Structures are given as structure tokens and as C-alpha cells.
Amino acid sequence: MTVKKITTEFGHTLPPVGPHNITVHGAGWDVGLALRDGDMSLLQKMKSIYPRFTPFGAARQLSMAIHQKLSFPPTHGCLPFVNPDIFSMAQEFAFSHHRKEHKLEPSDLLFKVVDISGVRLYCIGYPMPKTPGIIGVWQNPGTGVSSRLAEHLLKQADTLVEVPASASADAEITLDKLPAPTYLPESAAHQGLRDRIAGLMNRAPVASHKANVKSEDVYLYPTGMAAVHRLHQAIMQTRRGTVVGLGAIFHNTYHLFLEFPDGFKHFGQCNAQSGIIGEVEAHIKAEAEAGRKVSYVFVEFPSNPILVSVDLKGLRQLADKHGFLLVVDDTVGSFCNIDLLPVADVVLTSLTKSFSGYANVMGGSVVLNPSSPSYPTLSKVFQSTFHNEFFSGDAEQLLANSTDYLTRSTILNRNAAALASLLQSHIRSPAPSAVTQVLYPSHSDTHANYTALMRPATAEFTPGYGCLLSIDFADSAVAREFYDKLQVHQGPHLGAHLTLALNFNDIVWGKPEDEAKYHAGYGLRAAQVRVSVGLEEEAELVEVFEEALKFAEEAVGKN
Known part of the structure; x- marks a missing residue:
């Protein structure tokens, strides 16, 4: 099989082209950095862009x-x-x-x-x-x-x-x-989405739920970030205090948290050796001694892009002991693979990603856990303050896209696992390897935290680890060689129908230098490539990555 070249032009969306697509292709390591730095000559050529970056189309x-x-x-x-x-x-x-x-x-x-x-x-x-x-x-x-x-x-x-x-x-x-708002009317698609999400939250539990999620426990938003923002506003009405963020957090979420007036504390290192549960408890006690309290702890499970699975059961025990809320973003793990109702007070999801799967609509959800001690109070706040900002046309597209969610997720799980296995075999090779680490839940020292919340297999679906993995390379020169030779689409987004790679950390965390150094300290290295697998044939993807690895390993030999 001959590796096919990507023919999508710079600045264009993934095929098939449509007026509401949310991806953009920009091949090459340095292209991503130039876009990060605001190169107007490139920005003016772009025919598509992630809609939350700026008004477009x-x-x-x-x-x-x-x-x-x-x-x-x-x-x-x-x-x-x-x-x-x-x-x-x-x-x-x-x-x-x-x-x-x-x-x-x-x-x-x-x-x-x-x-x-x-x-x-x-x-x-x-x-x-x-x-x-x-x-x-x-x-x-x-x-x-x-x-x-x-x-x-x-x-x-x-x-x-x-x-x-x-x-x-x-x-x-x-x-x-101000003149009173009209907000937006809801449609049957909104109810259909709430029903679908509630059903996914309740299916194949890891243990019997004290109470099942109902459709009225699901709140829909125009983006995942809108879900983060509106949830924060609601929680602050019930328990005002500092926010604690654990591990790698999506950069927009991180920067949103940095500006919260009540304070934000971030713990980056959350691997099995980090002692993160003890660190969080020590921080809570220090806050209490200073007359402050922690409002909620926020964590991605697993984290983007380094795929660490924090000890959520340990955090649940802390939450029960100290009264804070535990908010978990399951976007990477996804509804079908993991059951967070035993541990989370609130589950937050970017529906834009693998739930949608076709990169042509945005959406977000907040699910209130009816078994949570905070549920009565938080539910009352949502019922009194929620206003629909999610357009019916977007809801209809998202509902249609998510019809084959389980079928697509089977392929995403398979393809990511296949690539992780391939990359791991290169690390074990006796020859000097371009790859130093495969960042993927099953290869992490926090794997047990993930499997503790992994749904059991059923006749309709066998759970896995989601669509995302990242690759650590020996150094930036080797990472660049791999990335520049890799024949997949390159750009932001995850969970799409086609595979996407991105030099994520160098683009997102590469500047300023002090911030880059801080985030690299817990795993967000510049010499790292993030990969979101698509729905391609497994053998095709493996061959594409094997081809790029050859160039990377030649680069190792030159250094």
C-alpha cells in the first residue's frame, strides 16, 4: 500500500467541504507557529477557522x-x-x-x-x-x-x-x-439531545447508580467553553470560593480560570507518583486557615493532551470530607467509555468533539448528577437561571451526527489503540528510537484510575480509551521531522471523522517562555505531537504513521 498524500489546500477545511465546518488544515510545524504568532499573510489565506477563534463565514x-x-x-x-x-x-x-x-x-x-x-x-x-x-x-x-x-x-x-x-x-x-433578552427558542432536537445524553450516562454503569440521570438534568450550550462558563456562574451562586484545576486543562479553560476573581490554584503533576490527593487536601486546609474555601475542583478525564487519568475516587472522598464540588470534563474519555456518576457532582462535555464526530457543529453539555449531595441546590439554581443560547439548527445537526456515536466510537477506540501499540513497539526496539513515550490511558501509570471507571462491555458496545493520544519525541528536531512527513490533516480539533495531528503544546503553550516552562514541567513538552484518530481503516493509518516514523528515526541517527 502506498501512503497517499494529503491534497487539502492550506487554510481549507477537512473534506467534505461545508459552510459550517469547524476545522482548518495547515501542514507543517512552522506553519502552526506562524499562525500562533499572528502571521497575517497566512491568516488572510484561510478559508475556514475554528468558530470560537473569531467570527468567520x-x-x-x-x-x-x-x-x-x-x-x-x-x-x-x-x-x-x-x-x-x-x-x-x-x-x-x-x-x-x-x-x-x-x-x-x-x-x-x-x-x-x-x-x-x-x-x-x-x-x-x-x-x-x-x-x-x-x-x-x-x-x-x-x-x-x-x-x-x-x-x-x-x-x-x-x-x-x-x-x-x-x-x-x-x-x-x-x-x-438593558432591553430584555429574547434568548433562543428550543426545538424537538433539544429534547432529543437531552434524552440521548441521559441515556448514555445511564447505560452500562460500573455500579448501580443511586439515581439515574433524567433528561431535565442535562443542560445544553452553544460550545463546550460556554458550558464551562455557565457552570462556573451557577456554582458561584451556591458555593463561592477558589477553583482548583488538576493536570492538563484545555488552554481556554485554563485562561478563563486564571481570571476568576475568587482565585485559581493549579496542580500540574497528577501522575501516580505525584501524591496529588495529599497536595489538594493540604491546599484546602491552608485555604480554610486563611478564611477561604475551595468552591470546586475541575479535572479533565483523561487529560488533553497528555492523557493522565487523575484519581477521581480519591478526589470524591476529599469532596465528601471537605464539601467542595467535583467537576469532571469527560470530553476525551467520552460518555460511551467511562461512567463518572460514581464520582462527579457534575459532568461537563464538549459535544463538538467525538459525540458530534463530523466537525461541522459545536455544542456543549452540563449534566447534574442526581446522586450528588449538591444536586438539590445546584439543580434549583440551574432551573431558575438557565436560558437557551443553543440555536435549533445546531441542535438538529448535532442530534443527527450523534445517531451513530457508538458505532463511530468503536472505530475511534480501535484506531487509537492500534497507533499506541505501534508507537510503543518502536520504544521497545533495540535501535535508538525517535519516540520516547506514548501518552495514552492504557500506557499511563494512572491506567488503573481509568479502568476503575470504565464501563463494562455490552452486546452493542465494547468500551475503550477514546480517540486521542500524544507522542513524545527525543527532541524538537525529531518531532518536527515526524510531523512534517506525516500524511494526515494537521490542525486543531479532536474527535473528527478524519485523523488530525497537531504540534499542540508548541502552538498553545510555546509562549510566553515562563508559561511554557511551567507547563512542560508536568508533561506538556514542545517536542510532542497530539493525534486525534479518525474513521480511516486501521491498516491505512498504521502505514501512514510507520512511514513518518522512518523519517523521524533517520533524524535520530543524524543527531
Whole structure:
């Protein structure tokens, strides 16, 4: 079999091409770094982009239509949202000391409200040269207008009217001063998704659940980051305090947590030798002595991109002892493979990933565990504060995509396990190996923590370890040689129908140097490649990786 070359052009989405695709292909290690550093010559060539990075496609066209109607200055951009709380969030974000040299002044922001065919949008105008100081309110909370919602509204752009508002950038904005929101109507697809997720949470439990998840325990959001953001807001109404993050955490989540006013404490090293349970308890006691408390502990299970499985049973015991909530993001492990109801108070998921599987829609969910001691209080808060921001067209696409979720997950589990086995065999080889470590749940010293929560096999599905693995190489030169020769699509995202690789750490954590050094200290090394397997034939993938490994091992011999 001859390895096929990837023919997708730079800046284009994974095939098949569609107006709402969320991937972008940019082959080559240095290409990723140039995009990270804002190379405009490359950015201008991009035909697709991850929607939470910036308004793109229909979302950008909608922003331009609003911009023109509201007579924003030509030097300004426009960010539209469904929830009015974005105005106060924008102030807090843009004027924060965290913006450093990108900090905005009150006079820089314009706040406007518009109606389009019964949908009310809250729009932020900002000077384009100062984009780095405000774009985070689109990227981190993840509540911006989706491309499908934008497409729907653009068809009715002739109904766009400005709604008088008393919002002022130089005064604190409160919701009672703004026109009331319409939010978005729900559809049958919303209920279908809640039913499906509840069913997946209850199927094949590792032990009998005290209470099964009901569809009303499932809350849907336009993105995974929106789920993180809204969950944090809800928890702060029930138990205010610091947030503790464990292990590798998705970079937008990490940076969102860094700016929480009540504080954020991160423990990076969470392997079997770390003593993380003792460290967390010592921190809780120190906080209590200082008159503070921990609100919740947040952990990805397993973590992206180093696939560490934290001791969730030990954390559950701590949570029961000290009263904090345990929030677990199961995006990488996924509903079908792991049962988190015995340990988590809340399960959070980016539905954009393997649950969707086709990289053409975004979504997120929060599932409240009815067996949790925090359930009565937290459920009451959600029932009184939740407002739908998830467009029906996105819900319909996500429901359709997830119909074959278990079938696809079987293939994803198989392909990732096959690649992990191949890579591990290279480490065992007597010749000098390009690969120094395979980062994958079954090859981790935290494997037992994963298997303790792994669902039992059933007639319809045998669980595995998900779609993600990462590869540590001898050094950056060897990693580059492998990556630049690897014939798979290269770009952000995981859980898609086609395999994606990315020099994730060098792009996400490569700057600033002090941050890069900190994260490398617990495993986020620059000489590492993250791989999200797709639905290709196993033999085809193995051959593609074997071919790239040949070049990497030749590079080892040259060093």
C-alpha cells in the first residue's frame, strides 16, 4: 500500500467541504507557529477557522451587516451575542490588568442592541487595532453567535432594527438597564439531545447508580467553553470560593480560570507518583486557615493532551470530607467509555468533539448528577437561571451526527489503540528510537484510575480509551521531522471523522517562555505531537504513521 498524500489546500477545511465546518488544515510545524504568532499573510489565506477563534463565514457576514446598520466607525469590529451579560463581561475583560499592553479604555467600546426577526442581539463595537484586548470575550466564554444562527438571521437581515439601550461603556452595565433578552427558542432536537445524553450516562454503569440521570438534568450550550462558563456562574451562586484545576486543562479553560476573581490554584503533576490527593487536601486546609474555601475542583478525564487519568475516587472522598464540588470534563474519555456518576457532582462535555464526530457543529453539555449531595441546590439554581443560547439548527445537526456515536466510537477506540501499540513497539526496539513515550490511558501509570471507571462491555458496545493520544519525541528536531512527513490533516480539533495531528503544546503553550516552562514541567513538552484518530481503516493509518516514523528515526541517527 502506498501512503497517499494529503491534497487539502492550506487554510481549507477537512473534506467534505461545508459552510459550517469547524476545522482548518495547515501542514507543517512552522506553519502552526506562524499562525500562533499572528502571521497575517497566512491568516488572510484561510478559508475556514475554528468558530470560537473569531467570527468567520456567516458569523462574520452578520457582524458586518450589523456594523453597517448601526453605523459603527469603519475602523471598528462588531461581536454579536444572545445574552446581555456579555456587556458587563466585556468591560471586566477589556479593562482588566490581565490584558497588559492590550488593555482597552472605556471610550474604546461601543454597546448596541439590535433585533432581527424577533431575535435580540447584544453587540460590542471595538477598534480593530485593539482586537487582542477584547476578542477573548468571544473565545473564552464561548457564547458568540454560531454560523448557523448567523446564516438564519442573514436571510432576514432586512428586519434588522436598533433597539434603544442605555448601555454606556464608561459606566457599570447592569442587566436592568438593558432591553430584555429574547434568548433562543428550543426545538424537538433539544429534547432529543437531552434524552440521548441521559441515556448514555445511564447505560452500562460500573455500579448501580443511586439515581439515574433524567433528561431535565442535562443542560445544553452553544460550545463546550460556554458550558464551562455557565457552570462556573451557577456554582458561584451556591458555593463561592477558589477553583482548583488538576493536570492538563484545555488552554481556554485554563485562561478563563486564571481570571476568576475568587482565585485559581493549579496542580500540574497528577501522575501516580505525584501524591496529588495529599497536595489538594493540604491546599484546602491552608485555604480554610486563611478564611477561604475551595468552591470546586475541575479535572479533565483523561487529560488533553497528555492523557493522565487523575484519581477521581480519591478526589470524591476529599469532596465528601471537605464539601467542595467535583467537576469532571469527560470530553476525551467520552460518555460511551467511562461512567463518572460514581464520582462527579457534575459532568461537563464538549459535544463538538467525538459525540458530534463530523466537525461541522459545536455544542456543549452540563449534566447534574442526581446522586450528588449538591444536586438539590445546584439543580434549583440551574432551573431558575438557565436560558437557551443553543440555536435549533445546531441542535438538529448535532442530534443527527450523534445517531451513530457508538458505532463511530468503536472505530475511534480501535484506531487509537492500534497507533499506541505501534508507537510503543518502536520504544521497545533495540535501535535508538525517535519516540520516547506514548501518552495514552492504557500506557499511563494512572491506567488503573481509568479502568476503575470504565464501563463494562455490552452486546452493542465494547468500551475503550477514546480517540486521542500524544507522542513524545527525543527532541524538537525529531518531532518536527515526524510531523512534517506525516500524511494526515494537521490542525486543531479532536474527535473528527478524519485523523488530525497537531504540534499542540508548541502552538498553545510555546509562549510566553515562563508559561511554557511551567507547563512542560508536568508533561506538556514542545517536542510532542497530539493525534486525534479518525474513521480511516486501521491498516491505512498504521502505514501512514510507520512511514513518518522512518523519517523521524533517520533524524535520530543524524543527531
